[in-house]
Amino acid sequence: MEFISTSDAPAPGGHYSQAVSANGFIFVAGQLPFDHSRPGHPPEGIEAQARQAFANVEHVLLAAGSSLNKIVNAIVFVTDIAHWPEINRVYADIMGQHRPARTVAVSPQLHYGCLVEIQVTALA
Template sequence: MDQYKHGAQYPRAVNPAGLAAPGGHYSHVLVANGLIFVSGQLPIDGDGGKLTDRPFEAQAEQVLANLASALAGVGSDVNKLAQVRVYIVDVGHWSSFNEIYARWAGDARPARAVVPVPALHFGLKIEIEAIALQ
């Protein structure tokens, strides 16, 4: 393709250690031209265990740990996040999530959206996707 003749990089798919294998035809992370795209992370531990029966707070902490692992796996971190999109099944969890997220993100303040949705896979309560810089 012509766009790759002018110094652009081919996208590179990465499935960082510490994350369960993707549950479908996708990669946890795609790196392209200095940007990192993190696929939606669910509250699933590194062994593939779904935290379906755990409280929202435990699920939120697991998802943020997964996001941190995804970023670390390609040499990035929370301070390089540009945008975060959070899906929650109950807008009543917003304040609890915001508190957990603020503690996790520290001084980083990427653009963010929290989107209430009717349901997520496996009956889980939260999913997060993100874009970061390398």
């Protein structure tokens, strides 16, 4: 087991790792939509937040020697299911033809007033 850390994504705000590599998989902790240089300040709007959260996921995957096209499962937490169409559009734009398993779950309140959080599992 290896604990993954990169300064290109926001530092963990609690007792956890950005990701853990184990048995050929990378388990990326939920990524909020913060630029690592502005912790605690998400961008405005669901599209900008989704893109930033995906950018953080990608930075962590790259630090682990993986990539977005190796994602096998994604869980996208949103504060309102009304965000689903925009989340789906951004997700499709970023993932392209790659179609990992995915869950979109409503979480009425995310940390720091964020609208989205993304957690993934990928191949190493």
